[in-house]
Amino acid sequence: MSAIIPTNSIITVAGTVGVGKTTMTRKLAEALQFKTSFEKVDNNPYLDKFYSDFERWSFHLQIYFLAERFKEQKHMVEVGGGFIQDRSIYEDTGIFAKMHADKGTMTEIDYETYTSLFEAMVMNPYFPKPNVLVYLEGDLDTILSRIQSRGREMEKQTPLSYWQEMHQRYQDWIDSFDACPVLRLDIREYDLINDDQCIKRIVNELEIYF
Numbered sequence: 629m630s631a632i633i634p635t636n637s638i639i640t641v642a643g644t645v646g647v648g649k650t651t652m653t654r655k656l657a658e659a660l661q662f663k664t665s666f667e668k669v670d671n672n673p674y675l676d677k678f679y680s681d682f683e684r685w686s687f688h689l690q691i692y693f694l695a696e697r698f699k700e701q702k703h704m705v706e707v708g709g710g711f712i713q714d715r716s717i718y719e720d721t722g723i724f725a726k727m728h729a730d731k732g733t734m735t736e737i738d739y740e741t742y743t744s745l746f747e748a749m750v751m752n753p754y755f756p757k758p759n760v761l762v763y764l765e766g767d768l769d770t771i772l773s774r775i776q777s778r779g780r781e782m783e784k785q786t787p788l789s790y791w792q793e794m795h796q797r798y799q800d801w802i803d804s805f806d807a808c809p810v811l812r813l814d815i816r817e818y819d820l821i822n823d824d825q826c827i828k829r830i831v832n833e834l835e836i837y838f
């Protein structure tokens with residue numbers, strides 16, 4: 629619990645695959661007694677297919693994630709906030725859809741269709757923004773070893789170049805992100821798994837934003 633962070637806040641955790649968002653989401657929710665909002669990975673009907681054939685499935689997956697995140701966003705508002713959210717809707721378009729469009733694994737027409745849907749749904753005054761976006765960053769080697777140790781087969785088999793490009797794109801994306809305030813945390817400077825006290829320091833850092 630924090631006496632400073634309002635109990636109806638929405639705090640979103642962002643960062644590249646494997647950086648530690650889910651772990652941070654759980655720890656922050658526990659510390660603040662907030663609810664959690666996770667992205668759909670385990671029962672996602674497109675994710676495996678997507679990793680085995682980007683060209684065939686990238687549009688389907690983006691539409692699926694957009695719909696799921698939009699429903700989650702609606703739910704968080706209806707319930708009255710008090711959520712830690714694992715990954716933002718902004719990363720879907722700013723990182724994933726854009727990366728696949730630039731690489732040619734999403735067609736130009738599909739990207740335009742996706743972008744216009746995203747803008748109609750998200751870029752309007754009715755769409756609530758997070759109070760703070762907690763951005764996790766760190767060196768690629770640590771992130772890669774976390775992807776390996778977590779053990780999702782589809783990610784383990786994805787070429788290194790894919791993760792390198794995503795890592796670089798995240799750095800560029802966060803430098804120009806301005807939809808809401810951002811707390812940047814370097815994963816080399818905290819250890820949520822072995823140090824019970826560090827979540828308190830992170831909550832203290834978050835309080836400055838309220």
Ligand SMILES: Nc1ncnc2c1ncn2[C@@H]1O[C@H](COP(=O)(O)OP(=O)(O)O)[C@@H](O)[C@H]1O
Binds near residue numbers: 644647
């Ligand atoms: N501080 C940490 N030290 C070591 N391993 C970590 C740490 N934080 C997360 N991990 C591990 O790294 C992997 C990826 O973390 P996860 O939270 O699932 O990342 P994300 O949600 O960003 O993909 C998991 O196996 C998790 O247990």
Ligand SMILES: Nc1ncnc2c1ncn2[C@H]1C[C@H](O)[C@@H](COP(=O)(O)O)O1
Binds near residue numbers: 644
């Ligand atoms: N919008 C997305 N496009 C493609 N892939 C995505 C998108 N959002 C999430 N993903 C993938 C990346 C990972 O394989 C899993 C879950 O991400 P994680 O960072 O481990 O929470 O889904």
